[in-house]
Amino acid sequence: MAYTTIKKPSDYFNTVLYTGNGSTQSITGVGFQPDWVWMKDRDSGTLHHVLVDAVRGTTKAIYSNLTASEENQSGSLTAFNSDGFSIGNMNDVNINGDNFVSWNWLGANGTASNTDGNTASTVSVNTTSGFSIVSYTGTGANATVGHGLGVAPKMIIIKNRIDAVNWEVGHDSIGWTKKLRLNTTDAETVDNGAFNDTAPTSSVFSLGNNGTSNGSGDNMIAYCFAEVKGFSKFGSYVGNLNDDGPFVYTGFKPAWVMVKDATTGEDWFMYDNRRPSYNYNHYLRANTNGTEVTTDNWVDFLSNGFKLRKGQTGTNSSGDTYIYMAFAEEPLVGDNPATAR
Secondary structure (H helix, E strand, C coil): CCCCCCCCHHHCEEEEEEECCCCCEEEECCCCCCCEEEEEECCCCCCCCEEEECCCCCCEEECCCCCCCCEECCCCEEEEECCEEEECCCHHHHCCCCEEEEEEECCCCCCEEECCCCECEEEEEECCCCEEEEEEECCCCCEEEECCCCCCCCEEEEEECCCCCCCEEEECCCCCCEEECCCCCCCCEECHHHHCCCCCCCCEEEECCCHHHHCCCCEEEEEEECCCCCCEEEEEEECCCCCCCCEEECCEEEEEEEEEECCCCCCEEEEECCCCCCCCCEEEECCCCCCCEECCCCEEEECCEEEECCCCHHHHCCCCEEEEEEEEEEECCCCCCCCCC
């Protein structure tokens, strides 16, 4: 499948900041009706990342920093709206006076059945942006699941909705015989039970017999990402522990980057272009409920990628391989190219 060049990345992914009011409110400014919303309190070190998607449904919360199963939280995200979403009084998404960030992805604004694999799935797919949300029931045995993208995904994030178990992450740069865990600092591990030692195809991804990614009879959710020129990139780099760190070419000016050391136990560092700081050095960590941290210029977002500016272990340890996922603010392709810094 040939993807259409995306002229305005914020039509498909956007970061929005808001302040909690402890009651109910509608968050606007997303620019589209999101199908996946990831929220985090920036000020609190006790409140969790909350992820809600339109396939599982409103108020169905899962937490990137926990093993916890899906919870029906009536005060979490209560509606997906044409320009954002509505939230209730759940502290994790709306405690009074705290600063919050929401990361928003566009799917299909609807669902479809998919029978490409030997396990049926329900999907919300945006083939333009290379993003799909996939719901399926685990089999406890080797299986394939249709994702609907039309090209092979480069990264897949899976959570068992029923059991309190780890998240599973597959990434093309470490190969599909290995996995990472979104809720931990664990380095990559070899595990044929996660993705059955099989790379995804243009129609399906493969699963082994792990309960975390394929628990028998369990409801599962997967977030699948294919690479789209000028919009998204899923790759790796090798650190050098130097203040003149690696430059990572993405082909666009990043709006959002998440980095994980695959070699050593480190956090999942999350940066975006909306949280104020010189060169975007406010970070959160997907695997912890910690507060937002301000650093001294660790990462520099450039017109065609990002550069590591600090010799430290979290994102730039000598000889370690780091995987990343990145989404664009402005592309270098099409009619709306980025300008140099």
